[in-house]
Each structure stands twice: as structure tokens, then as C-alpha cells.
Amino acid sequence: MAAEVTRGGMLSNSCAACHGTDGKSPGAIPSINGKSAEYISQAMHDFRDGKRSATVMGRHASGYSDEDIELIADYFSSRP
Amino acid sequence: MKHFNRRKFCKLLGFSAVQLSVAGLLSSCSKGTSARVVIVGGGFGGATCAKYLLRFDSSLQITLVEPSEKYMTCPFSNMVITGVQAPDSISHGYSAQQQRGVEVIHAKVQAVDATVKMVALDNGEVIHYDKLVLSPGIDFKWDAVEGMSARDAELIPHAWRAGRQTSILRDQLKSMDDGGVVVVAPPENPYRCPPGPYERVSLIAHYLRQHKPKTKILVLDAKDSFSKQALFQQGWDELYPGMVEWVSGSKGGRIDEVDVTTRTLHTESGDKHKADVINLIPPQKAGEVAITSGFSNEDGWCPVDQRTFESEIHKDVYIIGDACIAGKMPKSGFAANSQGKVCAAAIVSSLWGEDMPEPSYVNTCYSLLSPEYGISVAAVYRYDENRGIYKTGGGVSPVDADASYRLQEARYARGWYDSITMDAFG
Known part of the structure; x- marks a missing residue:
């Protein structure tokens, strides 16, 4: 699937290094492709607010605004 | 001279080189420019950039120049040094890039002439580029080591x-x-x-x-x-x-x-x-080709526009990874991967005549203290005209974490490796 040069794409491509290209992980880090936008958004907010326990994700989530999180959630929910 | 000649030849005939060589790929992209991008260095930066350029615009002609047929990664090489892993487990070839349509040439760059947009290789080939990406990694300042x-x-x-x-x-x-x-x-x-x-x-x-x-x-x-x-x-x-x-x-x-x-x-x-x-x-200093081609400063690193990674010294030359000066980002394979994607977006935006959306960059580095004990540092970055690349969030593993947290991070370190090597080389 072609990748988009959009704001959501720019944000999401940097997630791919750990979660795999298009969010499809080959290893121990969870895949995030095709999950619902609501699920991804909720997870990111919970990581950021410390409501969901994590190792590195709380620290990552601290770098993103609400708007960033919605764009990332929309992007990965659209990846098959 | 084959690339330059083919280009001239196509021009004479009134065809683009792409129409002759990879016509089938054109249909998948409406914005195709058929421009030639030459990438020097097939590590995390160069390999990622090649892949994402084609993902963004499948009509591009991408040539990746890398001397080694197999690239051995520095990440996890400490596991090889201490006999826990075999060298093969951290070596990656370029077959996936070739299948994707990237032309991979195993040669060393002898010279870059940015004024005529040509790269000369040690196998005698001379390649013309529209955009050049250098991802040459590091070289050593041996002069600074007495004896x-x-x-x-x-x-x-x-x-x-x-x-x-x-x-x-x-x-x-x-x-x-x-x-x-x-x-x-x-x-x-x-x-x-x-x-x-x-x-x-x-x-x-x-x-x-x-x-x-x-x-x-x-x-x-x-x-x-x-x-x-x-x-x-x-x-x-x-x-x-x-x-x-x-x-x-x-x-x-x-x-x-x-x-x-x-x-x-x-x-x-x-x-x-x-x-x-x-x-x-x-x-250390930037990899040899960046220095001999005149893209570095007096400290031996390459100044770039940190939004696009285009060289401050030459137009249409982009420098990513360890060799470039990237604000607050460290010199790491992960940073090079992140920069490779931003640079790919900058290049296609420039070729399409469009403004690139605001970039976002990430670094995540795991370190193993034993095969069952991992720690990490993570950061998210943005660009600002005055500050360059700056950090918006992130942090290191907590000091007071228990053994299960360290074990989990050691597992994620391996998952990190599997994912980033797939993202770059797969």
C-alpha cells in the first residue's frame, strides 16, 4: 500500500520503526495496523495520562498533542 | 556511464527513462515525476530512505550505492562481540529493495560533483542524479589519537x-x-x-x-x-x-x-x-564521502536544513543519519531511520512542487545490560525555524523499576531490532 505524504503520515511513519512498516510488527512489539481509531486514541491518551501501565509508551505519548494522537489513530486504523 | 547514456538516449527519443525501464510501475502513481534519486550508503538511513521514497512515489528511479552485499548492523553487535549471537543474525542483504525496484550497486563512491549532479563510482560508472541522498555514517579522526x-x-x-x-x-x-x-x-x-x-x-x-x-x-x-x-x-x-x-x-x-x-x-x-x-x-566525523565532497563543516559534520535534510552547502543534496547535524537528535540507527523517512517526504514534496507537511521525528534506543535486563531512552522531536530539531517529549527507563520491567524491556529490545531492520531492509 502506498504511503501518504500527509501530516498523519509524517507522524505515523516514525511509529513504524518499532511497530513495523504500516504498523505490522514482525516481532515482540504489538502490531497496531487495522485497529479502530477509537482504540488507538484511547490507548495513547491512557499511556500519556499514566492510566495504562507501559514501559516506553508513556514516554512516547508525552510527546504528542491530542490532535497528533487523532491523526496517528486515523492513519493506523486505515492500514490493512 | 550507462545511466547517463541511457538518460541522454531517452531524451533524444523523447521518452523518459522510466517509460522504457519500469513502465509498469507508473500506473500506481498519479504524481509520478520519474526523477532519479541516488542514495549513497545502505545502512539504516539510506535503506529506509530508498524504501519510503518508492512507497511515496513508485515512479521514481532509485539507485542505492553501497559497497557491502550484506550490511552488518551496529545495534546488537555487542551480542555478537560477546558470543551470544552469530554475525549472520545481524546481517541484512538488499534483495527486498531490489524486488521493490531499487537498483542496488555494490561499489564505492569516488567523487560527487554537485555542480553537474554526477556521482562517480570506483567501478567506472558515472551516475546522474536529480536528487542525491548521502547516508555515509561515520569515519574516525585518527589524527586525534596519538600513537x-x-x-x-x-x-x-x-x-x-x-x-x-x-x-x-x-x-x-x-x-x-x-x-x-x-x-x-x-x-x-x-x-x-x-x-x-x-x-x-x-x-x-x-x-x-x-x-x-x-x-x-x-x-x-x-x-x-x-x-x-x-x-x-x-x-x-x-x-x-x-x-x-x-x-x-x-x-x-x-x-x-x-x-x-x-x-x-x-x-x-x-x-x-x-x-x-x-x-x-x-x-568521529562524517563518513568519508561527505567530507571529500565538501559537504561538512570544520568539525567534520554536515550542516543541513533540519526540516528537509537538504545540505546547507549544496542544493539537491540531502544528508541523513550520523553524518548530519540534526539538532537534539542523537546519532543512532533509529534517528537515521526517522530522518530517512522525513528526507524521503521532503524529496517527493520538492519534486511534486508541493509543501511538505510538518515533520515529526522519533528516537528510541534500547541497551542491554544482560540478555534479560534492558533499559531504554525515547524521545519525540519537532522542527522549529529558530531552534532546529527540538524535543517535545520522552524520557529514560525509571531507576526504581523491578526485574520484570527490565526483562520486558530486554524483550522489547529484540522486538525493536526485528521491527526496525524490517522497516529499513525488509
Whole structure:
């Protein structure tokens, strides 16, 4: 699937290094492709607010605004 | 001369080179420009950039120039040095890139002429480019190491570019007697992979504790502090009590001169350290091609527009990875991967005549203190015209975490490796 040069794409491509290209992980880090936008958004907010326990994700989530999180959630929910 | 000739030939006929060679790919992209992008260096930066360029615009002609048929990664090379993993497990070829349509040429760049947009290779080929990406990694400032030259790295390995150097250090550790001293000497900032020397110290300690428990590790550091320091020192006390001694630069860590034949280090403070194995990591600069082509500053690194990675010195030349100056981002494989994607977006935006959306960059580095004990540093970055690339969030693993957290991070370190190597080379 072609990748988009959009704001959501720019944000999401940097997630791919750990979660795999298009969010499809080959290893121990969870895949995030095709999950619902609501699920991804909720997870990111919970990581950021410390409501969901994590190792590195709380620290990552601290770098993103609400708007960033919605764009990332929309992007990965659209990846098959 | 085949590329240049083909281009001229196509021009004469009124066809684009793409129509002749990869016409089938055109249908999948409406914005196709058929421009030629030459990428020099097939590590994390260059390989990622090649892949994402084609994902963004499948009509591009991408040529990747990389001398090695298999690229051995620095990440996880400390597991090879200490015999936990085989060299093959960290080596990656370019077949996926070729299947995607990237032309891979295994050669070395001899010269870049940015005024006529040509790259000359050591196999005699001359390639024309519309956009050039350099991802040449690092080279060493041997002039700054008194008593030692590049050739002496056969005896005193740096193992800071993976490959033969990795095996030399592994073999030296394997053949040394128990009860001796291993010196690891990290350089002054900036250098490739800030936490790397200290992961190496940790994993060497892991190896020695199992095989040569009377051996000591002396860390002679050029610096007075280092990445994830509290976490590393806590881990050394916990996992390898009494085995690791770290000496800061101002307290006798800085090395003045190397005596290669006797494996002795003379420090600025006047001390002499004779060791069984010395891992001296020299001060660094951008990879050779970036320097000889005139894209670096007086410190040996390449100034770029940190939003696009286009060289401040030459238009249509982009420099990514360890070789470039990227604001607050460290020199790491992960940073190079992140920059490769931003650079790919910048290049296609420029070719399409569009504005690139606001970039976002990430770094995530795991370090293993043992195969079951991992720590990490993570950061998210943005760009600002006045500040360059700056950090918006992130942090390091907590100091008070329990063993299950460290084990989980060690598992994620392996997952990280599987994902990023797939994202770059797969």
C-alpha cells in the first residue's frame, strides 16, 4: 500500500520503526495496523495520562498533542 | 556511464527513462515525476530512505550505492562481540529493495560533483542524479589519537562500524586469559550511539562473569558523564559487582597516547594502563564521502536544513543519519531511520512542487545490560525555524523499576531490532 505524504503520515511513519512498516510488527512489539481509531486514541491518551501501565509508551505519548494522537489513530486504523 | 547514456538516449527519443525501464510501475502513481534519486550508503538511513521514497512515489528511479552485499548492523553487535549471537543474525542483504525496484550497486563512491549532479563510482560508472541522498555514517579522526593509526585497529579494535572489527574484538575477548584487564575507551561527544559503549561494557561483563570471572573492566572515558548513566551504573553494581570501574575524563579517563605494541594507554593525568584487550573508540566525523565532497563543516559534520535534510552547502543534496547535524537528535540507527523517512517526504514534496507537511521525528534506543535486563531512552522531536530539531517529549527507563520491567524491556529490545531492520531492509 502506498504511503501518504500527509501530516498523519509524517507522524505515523516514525511509529513504524518499532511497530513495523504500516504498523505490522514482525516481532515482540504489538502490531497496531487495522485497529479502530477509537482504540488507538484511547490507548495513547491512557499511556500519556499514566492510566495504562507501559514501559516506553508513556514516554512516547508525552510527546504528542491530542490532535497528533487523532491523526496517528486515523492513519493506523486505515492500514490493512 | 550507462545511466547517463541511457538518460541522454531517452531524451533524444523523447521518452523518459522510466517509460522504457519500469513502465509498469507508473500506473500506481498519479504524481509520478520519474526523477532519479541516488542514495549513497545502505545502512539504516539510506535503506529506509530508498524504501519510503518508492512507497511515496513508485515512479521514481532509485539507485542505492553501497559497497557491502550484506550490511552488518551496529545495534546488537555487542551480542555478537560477546558470543551470544552469530554475525549472520545481524546481517541484512538488499534483495527486498531490489524486488521493490531499487537498483542496488555494490561499489564505492569516488567523487560527487554537485555542480553537474554526477556521482562517480570506483567501478567506472558515472551516475546522474536529480536528487542525491548521502547516508555515509561515520569515519574516525585518527589524527586525534596519538600513537595510533587506522591500520592499528587490527590490534586495538574500535568495533564501532560492524563487520570485521566486530569479529576482532570478539576473538580477542575469547582468547584472553582470566584475571586480566579489558579497557573500553569511549570518545568525546558527539559520536555514533551515545549509550553504545556502556551497553558494550555491560555485555562484556556478562561474558566475563560466565567465562573469566577474575577479569576487570576499566572504562577510560573522555567525558565526565554519559547517556543513561544512573541506570547503567545501577545495573553494573547489581549484575556485576566489583567488575567495572568507570573513570571520568577529568579524573584520569582521557587518553593522551596509545602504545600499540605493548597495549598500554597513557592518560592525560600521567597514569599508565596496560591491558589484555583494548577497545578504543576514536573521536568521529562524517563518513568519508561527505567530507571529500565538501559537504561538512570544520568539525567534520554536515550542516543541513533540519526540516528537509537538504545540505546547507549544496542544493539537491540531502544528508541523513550520523553524518548530519540534526539538532537534539542523537546519532543512532533509529534517528537515521526517522530522518530517512522525513528526507524521503521532503524529496517527493520538492519534486511534486508541493509543501511538505510538518515533520515529526522519533528516537528510541534500547541497551542491554544482560540478555534479560534492558533499559531504554525515547524521545519525540519537532522542527522549529529558530531552534532546529527540538524535543517535545520522552524520557529514560525509571531507576526504581523491578526485574520484570527490565526483562520486558530486554524483550522489547529484540522486538525493536526485528521491527526496525524490517522497516529499513525488509
